[in-house]
Structures are given as C-alpha cells and as structure tokens.
Amino acid sequence: MKAREFALKLGLTEEEYGKIEKGLAREPNENELGMFSVMWSEHCSYKNTRRELRKFPTTGPAVLVKAGEENAGVVDAGDGLALAYKIESHNHPSAVEPFQGAATGVGGILRDIFTMGARPVAFMDSLRFGRPEAKGEAGRRTRSLIKGVVSGISHYGNCVGVPTVGGELVFDPAYEGNPLVNVFCLGTLRHDQIRRGAAKGVGNPVFYVGAKTGRDGLAGAAFASRDLTEESKADRPAVQVGDPFVGKLLFEACLELYAKPDLVVGVQDMGAAGLTCSTCETASRGGSGIEIELDQVPQRETGMTPYEILLSESQERMLIIVHKGREKELKDIFAKWGLDAAEIGFVTETGKVVVKAAGKVVAEVPARLLADDAPVYEREAKVPAKLAERQKLDLKKILPAQPKVREDLLKLAASPATGSRRWVWNQYDHMVGLRTVVRPGGDAAVLRIEKSGGGWVHVAMTLDGNGRWCAQDPREGSKALVAEACRNLACAGAVPLGLTDNLNYGNPHDPEIFWTLREGVEGMAEACRFFDLPVTGGNVSLYNQSPAGPIHPTPVVGVVGKVEEGVRLVGGVFGKGGGVVLLLGAEGGGGLGASLYLQEVHGVLAGKLGKVDLEGEKKLHGLMRGVLKLAGVRAAHDVGEGGILWAVAEMVMGEGSAGGEVTIPCGQGERAEEALFGEGAGRILVEVEEGVVGEVERLAGEAGVGCKRLGVTGGTELKMVCGSVEEKWGVRELQKLFTESLPRALEGE
C-alpha cells in the first residue's frame, strides 16, 4: 500500500499527510504513520480545540505547574505543600466495556498524578447516563452500563487504596447512547518533589517499567495494518484491561524511586499512544532525542510487530529516565515490587525519536514534529438554528392552574435522577488513607493533608457539570457551573485554588456543536478570571454522539481549594433541631428555565438560566467562609439543581436529621413553583443556633449580601409556606423515598 493511502486509512487527512512528508523530507513508513495518526489525533493533539483552550486563564500566584506543561497541573497549598490534580474522560471505552473502560480511566488519571511526583490521595468521578428506569432494552442497557461503570471504578480505586470521595451521577436521555465517564484524581507533594516529564542529559538511560506490552487497545485505525490475518483480527482486542494491583505497585515503586536524591531525570506515563507518546513527549520537552530498541520492551504476547508495540495501549506502564550510572538503584526498587524494569534506550542530542527493532531502524521522527507540531484547526461555529426557540418558555402551558407542590416534591424525592447517591459511594472506599474529613454526601469533600512538620492542611474539592443548563445556554450555563463549584467549596470554608475541566461535546465538525463548545469555554474562562481561578489543565472529549444525536454540551469542572484557617467544618443536613434556618444571598428563584424541576416533574426542557451575578457570588462565598468561623453554625448547603425547596428537603433527608418549618420568599409576580424550584445561582442555606443569628446578620450586612430568616428546625415534619401555598411532608416519608429511589431503579429487577 502506498504511504499516502495508508495515512488516509489511519484517519489522517491529505493535508496532514503532506505536512508529515514535508517535515520528514521523505516518504514516511507505516510505523511512522501509525505514530503520527495517534499523536495528531484530537485526543493527543487537541487540534480542533487548542485555539479555544488558549482562552482560559492559566496563571496565578498559586500555580506551580501550568496547564499543558506536564501531565497535570500543580498548585501551591501553602506550608510547602502542593496539589497535583486533573480530570480525564473515558467515555468511549466505557460505552464498549463499562467495567474495564471505567477501571482503566481511573488507572489512567492515577498515573497522570503520580507521574508528577505526587502521592495520589483522592478520586472523584462524574458520570452521566440515560434513564435507568426507561422501559425495555434501553433501560436494561443503561442499568448495566451504570452498574458496570460504578463497579469498574470501585474495583480500581478501592484496590489501589485511593479513596473516591465525591462526584456526580446524572441521568438524562441525552446520554443514552453515549455515557460520560470522567474521573478526577488529586495528589499531594512538597514543592521540591515536583517531577518533570523531560528527557535530558545525553547518554542517560531510558527505562520502561511496569506491566508488559500486549496488543491492548489497538483499535480502530490501527486495525488497518495489512499484516493482520483475518484470524488474528478476531483476537485483537480493542478493550484494555486494567490491573489495579500492578497500578498500586507501580505508584508505590515510583514514589520510592523519587525519594532517592538526584536519581530520576524525567518520568512520563504511557497512556494513549503508549510508547510513541511517552518517548516523543519527553524528548520534545527536554529538547533532546531518544533512541529505543523494541526488542528490549517486555512483551506479553509473541510475534508483536514494531507497529503494534509502538501503538499498544497496555495499561500500568511508565517511561523513566535516570542518571547514567544509577541504573541499579532503579532496578532494585522495581525488583522489590515485583515489576519489570527494562532499559530500552537512551537520551540523544539529535532531537529525534529513533526506534529500532533487532538493531534496525524502523522509525525515525523529529520529536517536536510528532509532539508539538500537530496541525491546529479553526473550526466553523454557528449559533444553533433552534436555540432561540428552545430558550422560549411559556410556563402557562406547562404548570397547572393551582400549584401542586406537595406532589412535586414527592416526585423529586422518588426519582432516581435526584435520589441519594449513597448506592454509588458506598461502593467506593472513601475513607482509606485516613484523610477524608468530609465524606461524600455533602457539597464538597474535604481531606486533611499532613504538613511536613506535623499538623494538617485541609483541602476541599468538588466536581460539577450541568448539561441541561449548557444545552439551553452554553455560556451562562458554563459560568454557572464554575460559580456552583466555588459555592460548594465555600460551604466547606474553602478558597478555590485551581480548576481542571473536561470538555465533553459532540462532533466539532458540526458548526453548531463547535459554537456551543466555544461559548462554553468563553463562559468558563470569564468566570475563572472573575474568581482568580487558574485553569491548570483538563481534557477534551469530542465526538460524543449516537445515532440519536449528540449529547448535551457538557463541560465538567473540578475545583480544589484550601479550607481557611479557623473554619469549623459542618455537614449539610439539619441536626437534632432547635436551630434557625437562614438564606444567604439572592432572594427569588431566578425562573424555571432549564430547571431540573421542569424536566423531572413536567418532562420539559425549555428556557434558560438567568444571568449569573458573579459579583454577588464572590461576596456570598466570602461571607460563607466568614460565617463558618463562628461557633454555633450547624449546617450549610448550597442551593443548586432543584432550587431552594429541594435544598431544604435535602437538609432534612440526611440520616437522623430533624424536620423544619420554613417560609420561602415569593417575589412579586413569581409563581410559587418558580420561587421554590428555580435554580437561580448565588444562594446558600445555613442552619445556626439562635444565639449567632445576629452575628451572621451583621457579617452579611458588612459583606453586602442578603440574609433572610426562613424558619426553624425540629420536629418530624417539613413544613413550608410560600406565598399562598402551604404544604407539609413527613421527614421519614421523604427520607425513605430519597434513599430507596436509586437502588430500586437499578436493582429492582
């Protein structure tokens, strides 16, 4: 086959082929084309989104490693401590094989973190599926996807001993054919422990460590290799299998290795595009070259071709460059942990990645050309033709003449879409490591991190996305996301330090989809700038669509922050009763556009979110942190999806929590449903003791933030007044619906 033809078969374009030929000044061979096809794919090169990603703010006083520099960003957490964190998607692999797809997603993000020199200390997962209660085959398929993904995450995360402390689980028909599985990992390290993925020092040996290479993940394009017989094709698995046991040994061995002074020169994990990616990226970063011999690569299967070895995506492998003469120290550590460590090559000054097999050169490519010179495209963007129509909302046509708030709330409580997520996080070890101070179930998880000299720093984190908001208004929706994430942190008394994002969208060649992506990025960027929040990295997942259409535009953000000194952490549910409920922030529901309420209760997705008042948010967050320093604050919970009534309900549905009696303000001309279920941003509910109400009001006054007394806690009922609407519910009844809805939907067969 001609090189050009082969290139096209691998998914490269004519234009890209031309660029390769020009860069090499000759015709590329098949191995080289294979390498280009993966390195220049969207996944590795961000060729369709790079221009957009440049819009994010990436600098700030706390940033130690910037977005795009290394495998994960790193921020300063004070006291010499640093945090490395990142989010990664495994949407498509999880759709094919949910258990292994999700598990290897966890393994992949884990490697990104310990590659930085950090000890991984927490995971979070953001999951989106179709409706589990759907009838027939669709529902059955969705339920098995959910169970497979959750057990895959549980399998990997639990086994490596890193707690999964939070996340989200969303059901929406928009994800039926294309689930989203995004995983986040956080690691901790000292400033002086940060590792770089650069190959430096001519003559330094390059080691391959970890699991052996097999034909894993040689999917799609790579199948075009003509060397395959029909028979071997059938065996050629696109599915990568994760081995968390080896994953755990690998990170322990690496951490032990890093602890040796001046031993390691550079580290890089082998993720997508395995050996190809890790060699050309380290060489490119180091401004050097690398020469490797494939015969030295530990192999699990026999008869693998250079092409297969170069492109394999076998899991749990790393590339490590050490100083010459120190090889034995590395080998000893890996031998102790029972892992392969093979010297496969050395650093050169040529600027090229040279690959040999049995001593013969099988590929020779300038590292920069592969790693950094991928084409960058400007995609066409167009406002979706139907957007304006979709943003219209005529409540009169949807809501009943008389509000049915009692039924509405029961419906929400009984829906698997809104029910307690305990079924999920009970399957995750969220306590291992003795750091989890605030467990899953609240607004943000909080971990304690030991300082070098003793004592603790407390770090909060949250993961948030909202496809519904972003589908209806990609710009404001994305802004609202960032605001919500920061608000979640504020409820844990934390100042946000950095953000990582996962952009989940459909096909970027569709101008309407590209427009939503651009709007999303610009909205997030604006909010980040406003909150002084650097974006330290992230991931892009495109082509998320099924025959039924694209998914909702779904950016997901992970925000980490540091709990302020003096903050007393509280839960998000009412305690024993006898407290006062205060609403901090804006009054009024903010309208029902794009709300969970309309979708869950009335089956309508219409309208859009109100404009986000970033200024008001910022003040609110500051106030919240201040309030948490007072004695006598019992609980805090932000108002998000489902609106204020749902937020109050969540506060009474916690284990052992008391009921309450609240009066919810209903604005002029506002329908009760709008006041109760509207998802306007900028609101937090707190429960405090009577004695501190005055102090909270004073702080709120100083901050210029609203503070309204809604009622009191206690009793076994939730009673609510809103304008002329008055309702009550038994707390036990709500709790039962809330805790049982998800397990029933998933296991009720």
Added chain:
Amino acid sequence: MMKAIVTVTLKPSILDPQGEAVAHALNHMGVKGVKSVRIGKHIELEIEGGEEKGLRAKLEEISKELLSNPVMENFHLDLRAGG
C-alpha cells in the same frame, strides 16, 4: 433434569491480571515451569425437564448475552442429562 456447564474463558490476547498474579505467585513459591495461568468461569446450570427443542439455542443465547462478555470472552456450552 438437564445440566448445562458453561465455561467462560478470556479471549487469548486479553490480559488476565488474575492469572498473571497466580502464575507469578507459583513461580515465587518455587513451582517450576508454569508458563501461564488463565482464569475463567465454570458455570453450572440445572434445568428442569428433558432436552427440549430449543433448549440448546436458548442456552447459547444466555451464554452469550448474560454469562459471558463477548467483547472479551469466549464460551463453551456443554449440555447433558442428569442433575
């Protein structure tokens, strides 16, 4: 009464972390010569009635849809009389 035994094995080039760990352990324990270990499932089903028409086809379907994962596994069905 019929008895069906469905043996589910991983496709040859799919990684078997479990098997690898066992092989590793055996070598470590001084058992020589173990080249590879692969671990699959052995599933026994007891079915009421005799070998009715369509039973085998039904079992093939179950084996494929529920008992094995065709993306990664092969299965072998063995159907015999007796409990």
Added chain:
Amino acid sequence: MMKAIVTVTLKPSILDPQGEAVAHALNHMGVKGVKSVRIGKHIELEIEGGEEKGLRAKLEEISKELLSNPVMENFHLDLRAGG
C-alpha cells in the same frame, strides 16, 4: 508442554449469592426452568516439559493449597499433553 485444567466449585452446602443472582436474572429474562446456577472457577495452567514424575502430585497440592479453599470449595484436576 502440558496443560492442566483445574475446576474449582463451591461445596454444595455453601451459598452462592452470585449464582442466585444469575438464576434470578434468567427467570426475569423469561428463561424458564432454571433451578439453580452455581459459579466456579476454570483455571488453565500451561506447564513446560512433559508429564514428569510427580507433576500430578505437585498440581494436586497446588490445587488444594492455593487454587481452592478446602473450607468452602472442591476441585477437580485434569491433566493433558499439549498447549
């Protein structure tokens, strides 16, 4: 090259919740007459060399000591030539 297949099954008195779940699912899927499902392990070992003296005894020992847990499982060993 020798191949050993060790089949590990749960003792009859031990509950098999996973098997029960599968049986339940089968009934739910409309497959009638499945009285019981029991899930065991199918372990294949490849061993270098021929059938040397003591190999079977060695494998019996491994099966008993490592591959199965006598508290709750039985095993069956099948040894044959060929890879």
Added chain:
Amino acid sequence: MRFAVVQFPGSNCDQDCVHALQVLGQEARLVWHEETKIDPEEGVILPGGFSYGDYLRCGAIARFSPIMKSVKQAAERGQVVVGICNGFQILCEAGLLPGALTRNEGLHFRCEPTWIRVETPASRFTSHYGTGEMLKIPIAHGEGCYRASPEILQELEAQQRVLFRYCNAEGQEVREGNPNGSSHNIAGICNNGRNVLGLMPHPERCCEAEMGGVDGRGILLGAAGVGRKI
C-alpha cells in the same frame, strides 16, 4: 507496645494502622512481606487492602509470603496478632483462624460505618468494653461474609470466640444490621488462645474525632495491652 505492621504487595491500610497506633501512643514499624523477622515482644498487624490484588481469593496468595511463617510462630508463642479486613482474610486462608470470608451477600463492595456489638470483654481486644457495648466502626470490603461449618460455628460460640457481631442501631442481631450476610452476624473472632484476632471492620479508621469517631481505640489499645482508662 511495639507493633510490626506487615506490608504485602497491595496492602493499603498499612500506613493508616501505623498512624492510628502512633496516635494511641504505641510504636509501629512496617515490615515488608519478604522479611522473616518478628521480635518476640512485638505485636503483629496484618492490615487491610488488596494483597495481590485479592486475585483468586482474598488472602489466598498472601498467606504464602515469607513473613507468614514468622507470623504463625509469633501466634503460637502467644504474641498478639490482629488481622483487619484483608488481614482477617489472610489469617483464615493461613489457617490461623477458622472459616472463610466470602463474597458479600449483596454482591457489592460496601464502605460505611456499621454497628458492632462487643460479645464478651474476655479477651485483651475487648477488655476495654463491657458485654453488649456497641461500637460504630466502618467497614470497607467486598468479601466479608463469614462462613464456617456448623461444627466450627458451634465451637466458636461455645468458647466465646465471637468477639464482635454486627447489629442494628438498637443492638439487635438482625439481618438489616448485617452488611454482608455473615453467619451468626460475625464481625470478628479470635483463636483458641485468644491472642489472634480477625475482624472485618477497621478500628484504625476511628481513633480520632476528626475521622468521625473514636470507637476503635479500645480494640487497638487492648491489643497493645494498655489497661482500660476509666
């Protein structure tokens, strides 16, 4: 007292145990599974985690680790040996405790606080508590369903070797308080010499108020031979 906390490949509560013991004023050192030396005056902890990935069966491979011979000897000499979660599974596989831990009846991994009831103060591990005292201690396992033959179960009961039982919030030994389906609601047992303890719940996870409670302290302090503080 000093404890040797054994690190198997795949252990992941080893550091947690060391930390908890230190919080309680005890000494602890990590011992790699390939070592063989355990001092005669040390206690031994086999921590939780996934030794050898929990492949094949939990604890099945770990019990062949070189250190296990020494652990066995230490147990025979009457030294304290505590297996927590994966450690309990290893002790059963190694025959230091009877029975086996099988897949949770609900088939899911479960991580949550559970209520357990102290069945008898007659062991060093329970010496800090009274009969029937209730402790809230988290579990985190997929295979913690205790099974043994009727004879063994009877023997365990007759010899008062069931030290901890799962119960509901009212202290009753009922099904809904049993997170994994264990026979007799067993959460923890000891050997005949009462110096070897295996339990599924993680006492090391509740030795500090910030971690959500201190109910696990007494178990570890008891293991260390520290008398009860009234």
